[in-house]
Amino acid sequence: xxxxxxxxxxxxxxxxxxxxxxxxxxxxxxxxxxxxxxxxxxxxxxxxxxxxxxxxxxxxxxxxxxxxxxxxxxxxxxxxxxxxxxxxxxxxxxxxxxxxxxxxxxxxxxxxxxxxxxxxxxxxxxxxxxxxxxxxxxxxxxxxxxxxxxxxxxxxxxxxxxxxxxxxxxxxxxxxxxxxxxxxxxxxxxxxxxxxxxxxxxxxxxxxxxxxxxxxxxxxxxxxxxxxxxxxxxxxxxxxxxxxxxxxxxxxxxxxxxxxxxxxxxxxxxxxxxxxxxxxxxxxxxxxxxxxxxxxxxx
Amino acid sequence: xxxxxxxxxxxxxxxxxxxxxxxxxxxxxxxxxxxxxxxxxxxxxxxxxxxxxxxxxxxxxxxxxxxxxxxxxxxxxxxxxxxxxxxxxxxxxxxxxxxxxxxxxxxxxxxxxxxxxxxxxxxxxxxxxxxxxxxxxxxxxxxxxxxxxxxxxxxxxxxxxxxxxxxxxxxxxxxxxxxxxxxxxxxxxxxxxxxxxxxxxxxxxxxxxxxxxxxxxxxxxxxxxxxxxxxxxxxxxxxxxxxxxxxxxxxxxxxxxxxxxxxxxxxxxxxxxxxxxxxxxxxxxxxxxxxxxxxxxxx
DNA sequence: CGGTAAGTTGAATCTAGTCAAGAAACGTGG
DNA sequence: CCACGTTTCTTGACTAGATTCAACTTACCG
Numbered sequence: 325x326x327x328x329x330x331x332x333x334x335x336x337x338x339x340x341x342x343x344x345x346x347x348x349x350x351x352x353x354x355x356x357x358x359x360x361x362x363x364x365x366x367x368x369x370x371x372x373x374x375x376x377x378x379x380x381x382x383x384x385x386x387x388x389x390x391x392x393x394x395x396x397x398x399x400x401x402x403x404x405x406x407x408x409x410x411x412x413x414x415x416x417x418x419x420x421x422x423x424x425x426x427x428x429x430x431x432x433x434x435x436x437x438x439x440x441x442x443x444x445x446x447x448x449x450x451x452x453x454x455x456x457x458x459x460x461x462x463x464x465x466x467x468x469x470x471x472x473x474x475x476x477x478x479x480x481x482x483x484x485x486x487x488x489x490x491x492x493x494x495x496x497x498x499x500x501x502x503x504x505x506x507x508x509x510x511x512x513x514x515x516x517x518x519x520x521x522x523x524x525x526x527x528x529x530x531x532x533x534x535x536x537x538x539x540x541x542x543x544x545x546x547x548x549x550x551x552x553x554x555x556x557x558x559x560x561x562x563x564x565x566x567x568x569x570x571x572x573x574x575x576x577x578x579x580x581x582x583x584x585x586x587x588x589x590x591x592x593x594x595x596x597x598x599x600x601x602x603x604x605x606x607x608x609x610x611x612x613x614x615x616x617x618x619x620x621x622x623x
Numbered sequence: 624x625x626x627x628x629x630x631x632x633x634x635x636x637x638x639x640x641x642x643x644x645x646x647x648x649x650x651x652x653x654x655x656x657x658x659x660x661x662x663x664x665x666x667x668x669x670x671x672x673x674x675x676x677x678x679x680x681x682x683x684x685x686x687x688x689x690x691x692x693x694x695x696x697x698x699x700x701x702x703x704x705x706x707x708x709x710x711x712x713x714x715x716x717x718x719x720x721x722x723x724x725x726x727x728x729x730x731x732x733x734x735x736x737x738x739x740x741x742x743x744x745x746x747x748x749x750x751x752x753x754x755x756x757x758x759x760x761x762x763x764x765x766x767x768x769x770x771x772x773x774x775x776x777x778x779x780x781x782x783x784x785x786x787x788x789x790x791x792x793x794x795x796x797x798x799x800x801x802x803x804x805x806x807x808x809x810x811x812x813x814x815x816x817x818x819x820x821x822x823x824x825x826x827x828x829x830x831x832x833x834x835x836x837x838x839x840x841x842x843x844x845x846x847x848x849x850x851x852x853x854x855x856x857x858x859x860x861x862x863x864x865x866x867x868x869x870x871x872x873x874x875x876x877x878x879x880x881x882x883x884x885x886x887x888x889x890x891x892x893x894x895x896x897x898x899x900x901x902x903x904x905x906x907x908x909x910x911x912x913x914x915x916x917x918x919x920x921x922x
Numbered sequence: 923c924g925g926t927a928a929g930t931t932g933a934a935t936c937t938a939g940t941c942a943a944g945a946a947a948c949g950t951g952g
Numbered sequence: 953c954c955a956c957g958t959t960t961c962t963t964g965a966c967t968a969g970a971t972t973c974a975a976c977t978t979a980c981c982g
Contacts, residue, residue: 412790420790434786436772436779442786462771472761473735479778480735486785487733487741491711491719493792494836498938529961537793542938544962560947560961797970828929838971843930859929859979 354378355404355454357464357471363402363428363454365515366477370470377464380455384408384447390431393444397435399457400475403427406451407526410443411534421535423485424448424509424527427516430478448526493537496575501536502546503574506556510565521568525561550574653677654703654753656763656770662701662727662753664814665776667769676763679754683707683746689730692743696734698756699774702726705750706825709742710833720834722784723747723808723826726815729777747825792836795874800835801845802873805855809864820867824860849873 356378361368381404384390390401393413403425410431411419422443425431435441436458465471492504514520525532529540529547536543547558555571557564565571655677660667680703683689689700692712702724709730710718721742724730734740735757764770791803813819824831828839835842849855854870856863864870 412786420794422786422789433779434783437776437783438779442783458772458775465771466768469765472764473757476757476774476778477736479775479782480732480737483778483782483785484733484736484741486782486789487711487721490721490785490788490792493789494833495719528959534793539939540961541940541963544960545938548962796968827927839929840931840972841970844970847930 353381353452355381360402360454360456361474363404364430364474364478365428366474368470368474370468377460379460382453382455384451384453386447386450388447390445390447390453391435391441393441395435395441397432397439397441397458399455400433400461401431401445402454402456403429403431404452404454406447406449408445408447408449408451409527409531409535410445412443419444419534421527421531423489424535426512430482433479433482448531498536498538498542499546499549500575501538502532502543503550503555503571505532505536506550506563506565507568507571507575509563510568521565523563525563652680652751654680659701659753659755660773662703663729663773663777664727665773667773676759678759681752681754683750683752685746685748685750687746689744689746689752690734690740692740694734694740696731696738696740696757698754699732699760700730700744701753701755702728702730703751703753705746705748707744707746707748707750708826708830708834709744711742718833720826720830722788723834725811729781732778732781747830797835797837797841798845798848799874800837801831801842802849802854802870804831804835805849805862805864806867806870806874808862809867820864822862824862 355363360379382390382401384406390408393411405427408425408431410422410425412422413419423429425445431445431453432441434443461475465474492501496504509523509525510520513523527535529543532538533540533543538546547556550556550571551558553570555565555567555574557566654662659678681689681700683705689707692710704726707724707730709721709724711721712718722728724744730744730752731740733742760774764773791800795803808822808824809819812822826834828842831837832839832842837845846855846857849870850857852869854864854866854873856865
């Protein structure tokens with residue numbers, strides 16, 4: 325019960341009138357609805373209501389948990405700066421990383437239905453989150469119908485993200501997963517204005533491995549392999565992507581998909597109703613084994 | 624291109640006044656809001672609005688696609704009977720199964736944000752779905768504030784489900800995955816009133832394998848292994864779970880024993896505030912949080 | 923009664939995990 | 953500022969487990 329106070333004290337002030345912004349979150353910082361929608365990359369044209377409500381912020385130090393799995397649900401959180409990991413913690417102590425939320429990403433949505441957060445969110449960095457109490461959001465939506473689908477859209481986006489993750493875990497090998505991870509990170513950082521091809525990892529190999537369903541040694545090996553293949557340059561946590569196309573090729577040896585890990589958002593036209601009876605062998609290019617792109621580098 | 628018309632003609636009638644239910648969906652069948660909420664296991668006490676609106680139904684034959692990835696989003700679907708598979712279809716033709724929605728499960732939510740469905744839904748059975756146009760739902764929510772969180776909750780539930788899936792793919796081996804799959808199916812069928820320990824699979828080994836990130840032979844082997852271990856009895860698609868506890872033990876070799884797994888809603892209370900010092904000592908925190916995902920396997 | 927799709931099983935191969943040792947970075951305190 | 957302990961990362965050798973290839977059996981449907 326005592327573990328929740330640090331965000332409980334901010335709970336009641338999740339929504340406040342602008343101007344009355346007293347010391348909440350951390351230093352009285354708050355975020356207008358307009359800024360929030362912009363942070364989420366969901367812009368609404370309406371201007372009248374933009375300045376009416378604001379959401380409190382909270383600062384989370386490195387290693388600190390924002391919410392714990394099992395805590396009573398009350399608020400959603402949107403990362404404003406920094407980087408988190410969300411994890412299931414196993415009774416035996418080992419943890420499974422589910423996501424690495426960054427600026428603009430939503431956290432806590434898994435608690436809406438059951439009323440309890442199902443995962444723990446730990447900051448990997450000195451981070452800042454926007455506190456969005458669900459009740460406040462509901463009230464806001466009532467007052468402003470154009471916000472109706474805001475949460476729907478954010479949740480749907482999260483759903484697609486996790487589906488992509490399931491696809492990655494289900495179909496790719498170690499190198500592919502790591503490559504997809506790097507491309508995903510690259511795209512997200514790029515969308516935030518940072519360099520797409522040169523960045524620093526905020527997480528350990530073990531955390532990456534847990535996220536990708538691999539052991540830390542395997543992650544290290546995959547990174548080293550991509551390194552010696554000339555596709556990326558790795559130095560501890562510093563990553564330089566020198567050949568993004570080759571990296572995409574590792575994820576999917578066949579076609580070059582446009583946006584990082586995303587499988588084609590548009591359906592290929594030529595698809596017979598369903599039971600595309602593919603009886604024969606699948607041509608499946610000679611691919612994907614650990615050696616394939618190594619040869620590519622040799623050429 | 625011609626395959627989409629069958630639900631297009633029902634689109635405009637997604638919501639209708641009761642009594643005006645003319646021939647939509649398939650035979651003029653429709654579902655009241657009350658029935659819908661009950662189908663979703665989200666009951667609302669309010670009685671006044673229950674009979675005001677109804678949603679059309681649509682019948683989907685075995686092998687028929689309800690929606691295709693890339694189709695323009697317009698409606699959510701709730702399975703009323705039968706069984707589906709949702710898949711990403713690879714440009715090269717191979718498909719990745721993402722879920723097996725059954726009675727009461729939601730489909731199509733992955734299309735809300737982007738405006739296009741990101742996965743294809745194919746019926747494995749002669750099925751029936753409730754057509755829930757998002758616009759109609761929004762209007763309904765406007766008229767009935769107590770429905771405010773209906774979609775939120777359903778989406779959140781879906782999110783937790785996919786997170787659990789990611790966990791399964793990330794941590795378990797072949798037998799564990801198959802065991803978890805069977806337990807999940809068992810629990811869902813049980814919740815619907817069917818037998819928990821004896822049922823027939825509606826999907827092929829290949830589809831199961833795709834869903835679990837395994838090859839069909841591996842699925843077959845895992846089932847055979849569980850069979851010879853005396854935990855289940857397999858005959859083609861007929862499954863009999865003879866020792867559910869042992870099956871749970873396969874999923875999670877550690878904690879088993881008589882004490883039937885704890886209820887998820889309560890959180891492990893005693894958890895110190897900042898034990899999460901990543902950089903500092905690693906005290907092997909015995910974090911005993913109620914794991915939501917275990918419910919999925921055990922329920 | 924065939925023909926086809928689905929499922930089972932075996933043997934060889936290869937990937938990722940495991941065990942283990944060493945190297946490089948970080949933080950702290952002398 | 954440097955030495956030290958801790959953590960993280962890298963690399964190697966070996967093993968367990970999943971995939972692949974392939975043959976075969978069983979169910980299903982006209």
